[in-house]
Amino acid sequence: MNLRQTQKEATRRRVLDAARDLFETVGYEETTVREIASQAGVAVGSVFTCFASKAEVLSQVMIDRLEDLYAELDRITPHLRGTVVDRLSSIFALHYAFETRRTPLFLAHIAAAYNWRQGSDSVPYGRNPRLRGMIHDCVADGRTRGEVADDADIPLIVDTLMAAYAWNYRLAAWEQAGPEQMSAIMEKQIALVARGFAPSAAA
Amino acid sequence: MKHVAEVQGQSETRVRMPTRRALAKQQTRAKVLAAARELFGAQGYEGATIRDIAAAAGMSTGAVFANFADKSELFREIMTSDLESVLTAMTEAAARGRTVDEALLKAFSAGYAFYRGQMPLVRAALGLSWSCEDGQALRALPAMQDTIELFAEQLALGVERGELSQECEIKLRSQMLFDNYLANYPQAVFGGWSLEALQARSRDQIRVILAGARRG
Numbered sequence: 398m399n400l401r402q403t404q405k406e407a408t409r410r411r412v413l414d415a416a417r418d419l420f421e422t423v424g425y426e427e428t429t430v431r432e433i434a435s436q437a438g439v440a441v442g443s444v445f446t447c448f449a450s451k452a453e454v455l456s457q458v459m460i461d462r463l464e465d466l467y468a469e470l471d472r473i474t475p476h477l478r479g480t481v482v483d484r485l486s487s488i489f490a491l492h493y494a495f496e497t498r499r500t501p502l503f504l505a506h507i508a509a510a511y512n513w514r515q516g517s518d519s520v521p522y523g524r525n526p527r528l529r530g531m532i533h534d535c536v537a538d539g540r541t542r543g544e545v546a547d548d549a550d551i552p553l554i555v556d557t558l559m560a561a562y563a564w565n566y567r568l569a570a571w572e573q574a575g576p577e578q579m580s581a582i583m584e585k586q587i588a589l590v591a592r593g594f595a596p597s598a599a600a
Numbered sequence: 601m602k603h604v605a606e607v608q609g610q611s612e613t614r615v616r617m618p619t620r621r622a623l624a625k626q627q628t629r630a631k632v633l634a635a636a637r638e639l640f641g642a643q644g645y646e647g648a649t650i651r652d653i654a655a656a657a658g659m660s661t662g663a664v665f666a667n668f669a670d671k672s673e674l675f676r677e678i679m680t681s682d683l684e685s686v687l688t689a690m691t692e693a694a695a696r697g698r699t700v701d702e703a704l705l706k707a708f709s710a711g712y713a714f715y716r717g718q719m720p721l722v723r724a725a726l727g728l729s730w731s732c733e734d735g736q737a738l739r740a741l742p743a744m745q746d747t748i749e750l751f752a753e754q755l756a757l758g759v760e761r762g763e764l765s766q767e768c769e770i771k772l773r774s775q776m777l778f779d780n781y782l783a784n785y786p787q788a789v790f791g792g793w794s795l796e797a798l799q800a801r802s803r804d805q806i807r808v809i810l811a812g813a814r815r816g
Contacts, residue, residue, distance in 0.1 A: 426646075504730055511644075511727025511789075550804070557808045560783035561776055567729070571736050586776055589769060593811025 411437040425505035481539030490580035549594040645724040683743035686714040700758030708802040768813035
């Protein structure tokens with residue numbers, strides 16, 4: 398990496414850190430690119446050499462955050478024990494705990510996905526292939542251990558759980574629910590679906 | 601427009617006819633609501649300004665504010681009348697189902713059919729529903745709770761008919777049905793899903809959610 402690339406990377410890093418803090422404390426809609434630049438200590442023009450729009454900054458902030466989460470999950474998931482319900486509950490609970498560390502930022506991300514003025518370059522919430530993959534593996538693994546019926550439609554079960562997972566964030570938006578409350582409801586929802594895919598139910 | 605029709609219907613039963621001024625006010629409100637619906641659908645909630653709405657309705661911003669406190673009240677008014685109409689359609693559709701699966705599927709489908717062609721408005725509502733204040737106001741609309749209640753009633757009928765077990769956790773299950781019903785709207789908004797695709801998905805979701813509650 399030459400000096401110029403190093404400098405550009407440093408600017409990018411500073412812009413992302415500043416944006417993350419401003420989106421969290423001031424709000425996404427309320428924060429201007431000018432303010433991001435000023436907080437990062439760079440020129441407005443420099444922000445635009447790294448990112449096409451404020452929406453793209455938000456998308457990148459969220460992608461970076463997810464990398465931290467998945468580093469954490471990669472460490473934890475091999476150690477998960479218990480039934481398929483227990484394991485699924487743990488994976489979702491870790492997501493809730495992570496996202497509620499910065500609830501306003503997360504909610505801004507969701508709301509931004511529906512905003513017209515946003516370009517099509519922003520990634521709608523709920524497109525989380527890593528989580529989907531993890532849930533899929535967990536249910537498939539349950540099938541090899543005999544906890545899930547052989548004829549269970551796994552992708553469909555994953556979809557149903559993901560829908561419940563995503564919409565439970567409304568509790569954070571509307572009732573300032575914490576991660577424990579959301580995880581407790583999710584666990585009940587998982588158990589309810591599990592009664593449908595258990596081998597005895599299919600027999 | 602259902603809202604306006606109702607108000608006029610009530611006024612006819614009164615002894616005194618409504619004054620010309622009251623009628624003019626009703627017409628103004630209806631004009632503003634029609635223009636607002638158009639603009640929210642075309643430009644989203646954030647993108648549509650009161651100034652634009654007033655211009656589209658052919659009146660001054662002052663005239664708009666004389667009838668509505670702010671933009672969020674306008675949006676809420678549109679949502680309220682839509683949600684009431686859609687709930688009526690869903691209730692009628694559910695009554696035509698012979699089994700619990702069929703009744704729920706018909707209800708879901710009636711909802712999606714109602715909003716077909718109005719996806720931009722749905723998108724605006726979904727975006728708004730995630731904000732703290734406006735989201736709360738939307739959720740507080742009686743028709744939202746009544747939709748969950750409709751699903752609960754269908755589950756209770758399923759228990760009565762012996763299709764579902766007594767211990768089928770109606771409250772949690774109806775909430776999950778509602779979550780899945782709503783979760784399909786983003787697919788329609790962003791993925792452009794057809795009514796048929798939404799129905800196929802709903803049929804599967806209902807099956808998964810009810811699987812643990814079947815009798816026998």
